[in-house]
Amino acid sequence: MHSNNYTFAFAAILTVIAAVLLAFASEGLRPQQEANIALEKRSDILRAVHAKPINPNEVVTYYTKNVAELVVNAKGETLSGLKAFDLVLKDEYEKPENARQLPLYVYTGKDGKKYYVVPLHGVGLWGPIWGYVSVKDDFKTIYGAVFDHKGETPGLGAEISTEIFQKPFEGKTIIDDKNNFVSVRVVKKGQKVEAGPTHMVDAISGGTITSNGVDAMLLKCLKPYLPYFEKLKPNAKP
């Protein structure tokens, strides 16, 4: 039997060795990992506007060529001097409404049409969920939607990152006939949205909390961009 002192010393030395090893690995690999995350963000934005080719080597060049980054505030003004890509959405939404600096990505398609990609951030059941929704230049029809999550339950909440869930968003509208903001609601069978079926998307059975998270995320994150969209409309009052 080893003495108590030996046991403590052994545990301490082992801990220090493990900690040093992991700290070096984490620091050494971080640039590569962050590059991967940035690359994923760019491909997600491109996926939200159905932009191909998604050859992993060409994503960055394709993105820089076709996507413009903007920062807008609650009044619908564009802010200069900020890098939209580096803004942390979670932090922005914790600020009071008027102080938020929100990124917007504008993709110009091959036909010259513009698509506005709104980044989303919300909470699911186990952790953060996020996504990108692209709006056509009528500023109410959804062109594409991409969602992802940190650790929702595989087969249930995690289904939000699959096409089965994302595809139905296409063609839905966020503004109703009376020009009110309704968003696209994620609803269960039997539930109805007053403004009509163009504002409804099916929720995931067994993934209610995650579905509700997506619903709340869309409500929260689409609204702040409306003043900016309003200004871009052709018949907008100056």
Add this chain to the structure above:
Amino acid sequence: MSAEVNAPVKQAAPKEALFSKKNRKALFDPLDDNNPISVQVLGICSALAVTVQVKPAIIMALGVMLVTAFSNLIVASIRDRIPGRIRIIVQLVVVATLVTLVDQVLKAYMYDVSKKLSVFVGLIITNCIVMGRLEAYAMSQKPWPSFLDGIGNGLGYGAILVFVSMIREIFGSGTLLGFKVVPQFLYDMGYVNNGLMMLPPAALFIIGCFIWWQRSRNPKLINVS
């Protein structure tokens, strides 16, 4: 000096060959007679979860193999110094360190695969194969045989994973490693992919059938329980 060298060495044990019979047994037994999944019935959870496609299954198998091999090696090399009262904790720290390293490397260099494997890389820590082999083998054996035992168990685990994932990917998605293998004319004739194969229970059925086949074929496994 020379006298010492010339003196007959009486008590030193004969040096064991690198691949002696015992070492070969440590390496190859887990592939069949002592397979961690189908015989020891360890690591079932991840075998159900990561076998929808072949590529993640291969990466997962490699990850588990690296962790079992090197944790066995490390623990076996310090087995005489590990205080008995905290030996499980020490084993856990070794395993957790290795798994975290694997996870970080995957995140840096194989990001898409690491996303598919999601939580299951981290869960290698709690994979019973790893701790089971440390307690049952590495704590009482020399480093080299322990290393081979780790490789062997990783291979045995990986063999089942790849086998199950091949069946699931072919019948569930009609592809193999992402390449289409089910010809289009079959689909035109009305063939559809089997949705059950995409779900975890399919893996359980396949592993069950495999155990059945293995036991009917291998006389060593009949009535061992």
